[in-house]
Amino acid sequence: MYDVMIIGAGQAGLTIGYYLKQSKKSFIIIDKANEIGESWKNRYDSLVLFTPRMYSSLPGMKLEGDAHQFPSKDEIAQYLKKYVKRFELPVQLQTEVRNVSKRDGCFHIHTSQGYFQSRNLIVAIGPFQTANIPSFVKNLSHSVYQIHTSDYKNPSQLKEGNVLVVGGGNSGAQIAVELSEEKNTYLAHRKKLKFLPVTIRKKSIFWWFDKLGILKATNSSMLGRVIQKKEDIIFGYELKQAIKNNKVNVKNMVIDAKRNRVFFSDGSHLDVENIIWATGYKSSIPWLEIDGVFDDLGRIVHHRGVTNIEGLFFIGLPWQYRRGSALLQGVGADAKYIADRVMVDR
Incomplete structure (x- = not known):
């Protein structure tokens, strides 16, 4: 005992x-x-x-x-x-x-x-x-290579053709930038992408967060509640620059899929060869x-x-x-x- x-x-x-x-x-x-x-x-x-x-x-x-x-x-x-x-x-x-x-x-x-x-x-x-992957993936063709970020290691895992990264968190952002050096890359995100620098005046943004009391903000405080609403912020500007240079193409939220085609919330669609699910966990x-x-x-x-x-x-x-x-x-x-x-x- x-x-x-x-x-x-x-x-x-x-x-x-x-x-x-x-x-x-x-x-x-x-x-x-x-x-x-x-x-x-x-x-x-x-x-x-x-x-x-x-x-x-x-x-x-x-x-x-x-x-x-x-x-x-x-x-x-x-x-x-x-x-x-x-x-x-x-x-x-x-x-x-x-x-x-x-x-x-x-x-x-x-x-x-x-x-x-x-x-x-x-x-x-x-x-x-447990990887949080939407149920409609069962409608995708077996020819579409799919992987969750928990199993992703590097670009060599993917097959030839374009890639769609679904989810705009920090992991999805880093992976999309990495893949954009080799593939035609798309990033689907449900909200407008928001960025913060990783450093300000040669100090980590977390150093500034610490000085401002943000790191100690509790879940029930007013500051804590505000921060929780902004949890999808991406640290660093690498993705922002890749989007500006047309190396990563931003798409709206994925709502459905059929065979090798993915459908987005704005009514558009895309034929894909690879999908990386950066959709978090449950x-x-x-x-x-x-x-x-x-x-x-x-x-x-x-x-x-x-x-x-x-x-x-x-x-x-x-x-x-x-x-x-x-x-x-x-x-x-x-x-x-x-x-x-x-x-x-x-």
Whole structure:
């Protein structure tokens, strides 16, 4: 019987472990991955964070290198491995959760590597579990090559012909720019694209956000509510320049598809050879079989990660409390809050 079990060994789960290591609580962190940092390593090859190193560290250990420059995804993966080693965090990999229930005051966790019991359970799997792809993709011909950003690595995966990137977030923007060097590239987005620079006067825009209090804006504050409405902002002007140079062609929102043709909300259509779905993710936790965790719309019911179920917590959710709750630079505050609740309450 553990005092605490943490499901997920990404930045959120490891940060919780950092704080629990300072207590007398017995705990374990489990993850289905084969190695620490695997989710970062598996992302597309050219990925570079738009947050600089000074805002990409976890509590207790700075990310090495120029604080104002931007780390690569492989750098973050290596950093997480070093984090586990430095703080001797008890991580068990290759352990996939099959079922979680609660009875007799404790959690019963069935996994691919056996059965566990724990007085407290912290779900730290983050928001990126299941690719969110529209249902009409079934109408597309098998000749159209389709891939979600979670599986995209580099342009060599695509077949000959044009490419449509669906979704105008930062990942979609970076990938569209990369592909535009080799292919006739289109980008479909449901709203007008909005851009911000990554640096202002040689300092990261996140440095300015920090000074203005934006990084600490809570989900219920007036500033926080305003920011949440503008979450689709793209950092950097590379895509804006590619559009200006006619290297990326902007299209309206995709509403349907048939055979090799995609239809847009303005009534236009496009015949495509490749589609990259940069359409984000949806939460999927089918193994958590505990009543009262989700509302009627499937959303997690919580306050700052603390649920109505005694001993059950979440961490790493978007806007769990602040703008950076699901990011490296913001997860530490949430982790300390939850760790304090665990150490006091039970």
